[in-house]
Amino acid sequence: MTETREILWTPTKERSERSRMADFTAWVEHRTGRKFTQYNDLWEWSVTDLDAFWLAIWDYFDIRSDVAPTTVLAERKMPGAEWFPDTRVNFADQMLRHAVTKPDATALLVQSETFGRSEMTWGQLAAQVASVAANLRAQGVTKGDRVVAILPNTEVSIIACLATVSIGAIWSLCAPDMGHVAILDRFKQIEPKVLIAQDGYVHAGVTHDKRDILAEIRQGLPTVETTIIVPVVGEVAGDALAWDALTKTPAELAIEMVEFDHPIWVVYSSGTTGNPKPIVHGHGGILLEGAKQSLHQDLGPDDRFCWLTSSGWVMWNAQFVALGQGACVLAYDGAPNHPDMLAVWRSVAEERITYLGVGAAYVTVCAKSGIRPRDELDLGALVSVGTTGSPLTSDGYTWIYDAIGTDIWLAPISGGTDFCGAFVGGNPMLPVRAGEMQCRLLGNAVRSYDPFGKELFGEVGELVCTEPLPSMPLFFWGDDDGTRLHDSYFDKYPGIWRHGDWIEITPEGGSVIYGRSDATINRKGLRMGSSEIYQAVEGLDEVMDSLVVDLEFLGRDSFMPLFVVVTEGVELTDAVKDKINGSIRASVSARFVPNEIIQIAEVPRTLSGKKLEVPVKKLLLGGDPAKVVNRDSMVNPDSFDVFIDYAASRNLS
Numbered sequence: 001m002t003e004t005r006e007i008l009w010t011p012t013k014e015r016s017e018r019s020r021m022a023d024f025t026a027w028v029e030h031r032t033g034r035k036f037t038q039y040n041d042l043w044e045w046s047v048t049d050l051d052a053f054w055l056a057i058w059d060y061f062d063i064r065s066d067v068a069p070t071t072v073l074a075e076r077k078m079p080g081a082e083w084f085p086d087t088r089v090n091f092a093d094q095m096l097r098h099a100v101t102k103p104d105a106t107a108l109l110v111q112s113e114t115f116g117r118s119e120m121t122w123g124q125l126a127a128q129v130a131s132v133a134a135n136l137r138a139q140g141v142t143k144g145d146r147v148v149a150i151l152p153n154t155e156v157s158i159i160a161c162l163a164t165v166s167i168g169a170i171w172s173l174c175a176p177d178m179g180h181v182a183i184l185d186r187f188k189q190i191e192p193k194v195l196i197a198q199d200g201y202v203h204a205g206v207t208h209d210k211r212d213i214l215a216e217i218r219q220g221l222p223t224v225e226t227t228i229i230v231p232v233v234g235e236v237a238g239d240a241l242a243w244d245a246l247t248k249t250p251a252e253l254a255i256e257m258v259e260f261d262h263p264i265w266v267v268y269s270s271g272t273t274g275n276p277k278p279i280v281h282g283h284g285g286i287l288l289e290g291a292k293q294s295l296h297q298d299l300g301p302d303d304r305f306c307w308l309t310s311s312g313w314v315m316w317n318a319q320f321v322a323l324g325q326g327a328c329v330l331a332y333d334g335a336p337n338h339p340d341m342l343a344v345w346r347s348v349a350e351e352r353i354t355y356l357g358v359g360a361a362y363v364t365v366c367a368k369s370g371i372r373p374r375d376e377l378d379l380g381a382l383v384s385v386g387t388t389g390s391p392l393t394s395d396g397y398t399w400i401y402d403a404i405g406t407d408i409w410l411a412p413i414s415g416g417t418d419f420c421g422a423f424v425g426g427n428p429m430l431p432v433r434a435g436e437m438q439c440r441l442l443g444n445a446v447r448s449y450d451p452f453g454k455e456l457f458g459e460v461g462e463l464v465c466t467e468p469l470p471s472m473p474l475f476f477w478g479d480d481d482g483t484r485l486h487d488s489y490f491d492k493y494p495g496i497w498r499h500g501d502w503i504e505i506t507p508e509g510g511s512v513i514y515g516r517s518d519a520t521i522n523r524k525g526l527r528m529g530s531s532e533i534y535q536a537v538e539g540l541d542e543v544m545d546s547l548v549v550d551l552e553f554l555g556r557d558s559f560m561p562l563f564v565v566v567t568e569g570v571e572l573t574d575a576v577k578d579k580i581n582g583s584i585r586a587s588v589s590a591r592f593v594p595n596e597i598i599q600i601a602e603v604p605r606t607l608s609g610k611k612l613e614v615p616v617k618k619l620l621l622g623g624d625p626a627k628v629v630n631r632d633s634m635v636n637p638d639s640f641d642v643f644i645d646y647a648a649s650r651n652l653s
Contacts, residue, residue: 005394005433005506008401009409019428020295028056039427039439040509047445047467050076054083054288054443054470061291063284064097065089066257073468078495079485081468084284088257091264091283091320092129092166096253098301098326099126106328108155109304111347113202113334114232120155122326125162126253132163134251135241139226141194143168143256146266148187149196150174150210150217152333153311156230156243158319160196161265165283168256169193171265175312176201178607180213182276182632184220186268189278190477191223196243200233204335209233260284261474267314267417276633277488278477281420282470289421289471290321296441297411298384298428299355301326307357307386308332308344313608314417315357315388322355341366345373352381359389359609360396360412361545367399368544368567374405386426387412389609391513393535394435412437414513416499417608418489419471423463423499424511435535436510444469448505453493456505460514463503464496472497519613521550521560521592530613536587537562537580542570545603548594549617561620561646562594565602572599598646604629604639612640620647 016022025036032052036042046053051072058069065087074082098107103123110118120128141147147164149172151157157173164171172190174183176198187195195218200209211234218227229236230243261282268276299305305322306329309315322329330351336344348356373379385400385408392412400410411426414437423446424437432438440446448461476485492498502514515530530548537546545565550558564580566572581593604612615629625644631637 005436007431008397008434009406009432011409011428011430015409016429019298020300021298021427021429024060024295027060031056039430043440043442043509046442050443050467057288057292057443058084061294063089063287063291064094076468078468078472078497079482079490081470081472082261083468083470084260087260087284089260089284089287090166090168090255090257091287092162093255093257094287095162095320095323096122096126096129096166098122098323099253102301102326105326107323108158109328109330109351110154111330111332111334111351112152112154113205113338114152114198114200115154115333118155125155125159127250128159128247129162129166130251130253131249132159132246133166133254134249135246136163136167136169136194139194141167141169141226143258144263145169145194146172146190146192147194147196148172148174148190148192148221150176150178150183150214151196151198151230151311152176152201153309153316153331154333155331156196156198157311157316158323158329158331159247165264166253166255168258168262170263170280172267173265173311173316175310175607176208176210177203177310177635178312179632179637180217180220182607182630183217185275185630185632186278187217187221189275190266192221193223194226194228195221195224196228196230198230198232202232202334204338207233258283263474265317266477267317267420269417277484279418280474280477282474285470285472285474286317286320286420287324289419289469290318290324292442293318293321293421293425294325296413296422296425296427296439297321297355297386298409298426299325299327303327303354304330304352304381305355305357306330306332306348306351306353308336308359308362309357310607313389314420317420318357336362337365341369341371342373342376345371345377345379348382349373349377349379354381355384355386356382357386357388360387360392361390361605361609363387363392363396363399364538364545367395367403368541372403374403379405382408384409384411384428386410388414388422390611391515391531391534392435393531393538395535395539397432397434414501414511418473418499419469421469421471423465424503424513430510433510436506436512438510440505440509440511446503446505446511448503449493449496449498453496458504458507460502460504462492462517463499463501463513464493465499466496516613519549519617521548530611532588533562533584533592536583537564539587540579540583542567542576542579544568547600547603547611547613547616549613549620551617551620560592560594561596561598563598563600563603563643565600572597600639600642602636602639604637604643605635606633607635609635615640616643619643622647 413422413425415422445467
């Protein structure tokens with residue numbers, strides 16, 4: 001499987017030497033007396049001497065605590081590792097320390113279709129957090145209470161989150177465009193005390209009135225005692241409180257220091273089937289993982305950071321990585337293709353963004369649309385681009401360097417909501433190879449395993465993590481005996497985290513993600529992740545998007561249909577099908593030529609943009625359409641109907 005991948009970018013000596021990673025490496029060498037001749041040596045130390053590494057992160061990033069740590073890892077096991085048991089921290093305290101050192105510097109920029117453009121200094125951010133926290137306390141919110149919100153990616157959600165966790169209360173967020181069933185499936189599990197919601201929003205030029213839906217959600221949450229409304233389409237009615245009033249109460253910023261593993265927030269798995277898993281993270285683990293992530297994103301106080309994300313995706317949470325370093329964050333709230341495909345890139349140019357993060361699918365759409373932002377806009381401030389959500393194809397890498405800039409450091413990451421971080425990603429001191437992530441992240445003992453637990457190099461295997469991470473879930477809400485947590489990550493390799501992705505570790509220490517391991521393509525004994533097929537198919541001008549599943553029947557040969565979304569104006573003729581098959585033969589193998597190619601209008605995706613390969617596979621193997629997928633967890637629920645019709649017409653099961 002190993003191949004030599006083209007190097008698309010190499011850091012200059014200056015870029016490498018002034019990076020945060022270089023500074024941290026030198027700092028550790030001075031502290032320990034060690035010499036790391038290459039990054040892999042530093043990584044090996046970080047996953048071997050866990051106590052020394054994570055204490056180094058604590059000290060280098062000056063994690064604030066009213067009790068200095070004496071123990072790093074009290075119990076080295078998974079699940080159930082106990083980190084920094086004798087310390088107390090608060091996530092909001094660490095974020096808002098910049099309000100003291102640079103109160104007049106810009107902390108937040110907001111570009112919103114609903115509200116327009118705005119900006120906020122660190123001093124203003126801290127003042128509004130203090131005001132909202134004081135009002136939440138006045139409503140009876142105390143440590144451990146749950147505050148839930150249905151808000152877009154604007155300053156309101158960031159302020160509300162920081163205010164909540166500053167009290168020691170527990171935060172949880174859903175996007176306004178989620179279905180009410182999906183929202184209730186999440187929030188009902190954690191019995192919230194306060195609900196904060198926006199009653200409408202504008203997206204792609206269309207105003208969406210959510211008042212009736214909010215009334216339904218409010219009725220379905222009997223534990224809610226206080227409702228706070230951000231009005232857009234109506235007046236604040238009944239006993240609800242207006243958000244603006246909460247932000248104007250002069251108050252001192254009073255931070256409740258909490259135990260290292262005190263819950264900070266509840267995030268959720270995609271929940272494509274059954275109830276979403278309510279994943280609980282801790283203050284300290286999120287602080288440490290975020291600080292370490294800033295090394296791999298090369299973020300510092302002078303950066304201007306934007307990650308194009310819905311508030312329902314864990315990348316909303318990842319914006320705090322930049323805020324934690326004192327960087328300015330642009331919260332983008334709007335349709336990325338409105339009024340045209342240059343919308344996001346205009347904001348990047350106008351706001352002088354230095355780091356832009358997007359979903360890999362967005363890069364594909366940009367490339368297919370034929371735009372070349374560098375030809376029309378001044379992107380001179382932009383030096384780094386990140387992607388995630390799905391594997392970025394080699395064509396995506398090529399488009400970035402062709403259409404955005406040859407001096408861009410492109411650093412895709414792959415990780416998960418599960419631990420609010422990345423397993424593999426970037427290093428500004430290393431070259432960028434097409435289709436490959438540069439390194440395993442520090443502290444993350446990522447390996448590739450065969451089915452029997454043997455480590456693989458240069459071969460595709462299960463992505464596992466063999467050592468605990470501070471940001472791994474504390475527990476799943478309501479999972480009192482830990483069974484659901486165990487079955488989610490530790491059922492196959494006892495004591496070792498199995499993430500559910502196919503990964504190849506390259507000889508240089510880089511990695512390639514090949515898609516979900518539970519959506520494997522197995523043709524005549526040869527296993528393959530779906531991402532390689534997508535790269536071959538979606539690299540064609542005629543194809544916008546695709547989905548492939550392998551239907552393995554007992555006693556019958558594999559049957560593999562390929563579903564494609566063709567480019568506007570293209571017909572799926574026999575000639576186009578031949579071209580698709582030819583690309584798969586040339587780029588992957590003749591074994592993976594599909595049995596059938598079917599045209600669809602759109603690929604079904606989760607709210608975070610992942611293709612619904614497993615639910616489609618279950619459906620086509622005879623699963624009940626009502627049980628194989630939770631449509632309220634989908635961004636395009638009607639797209640599933642074509643697969644129900646296809647299953648019925650072919651009687652595949």
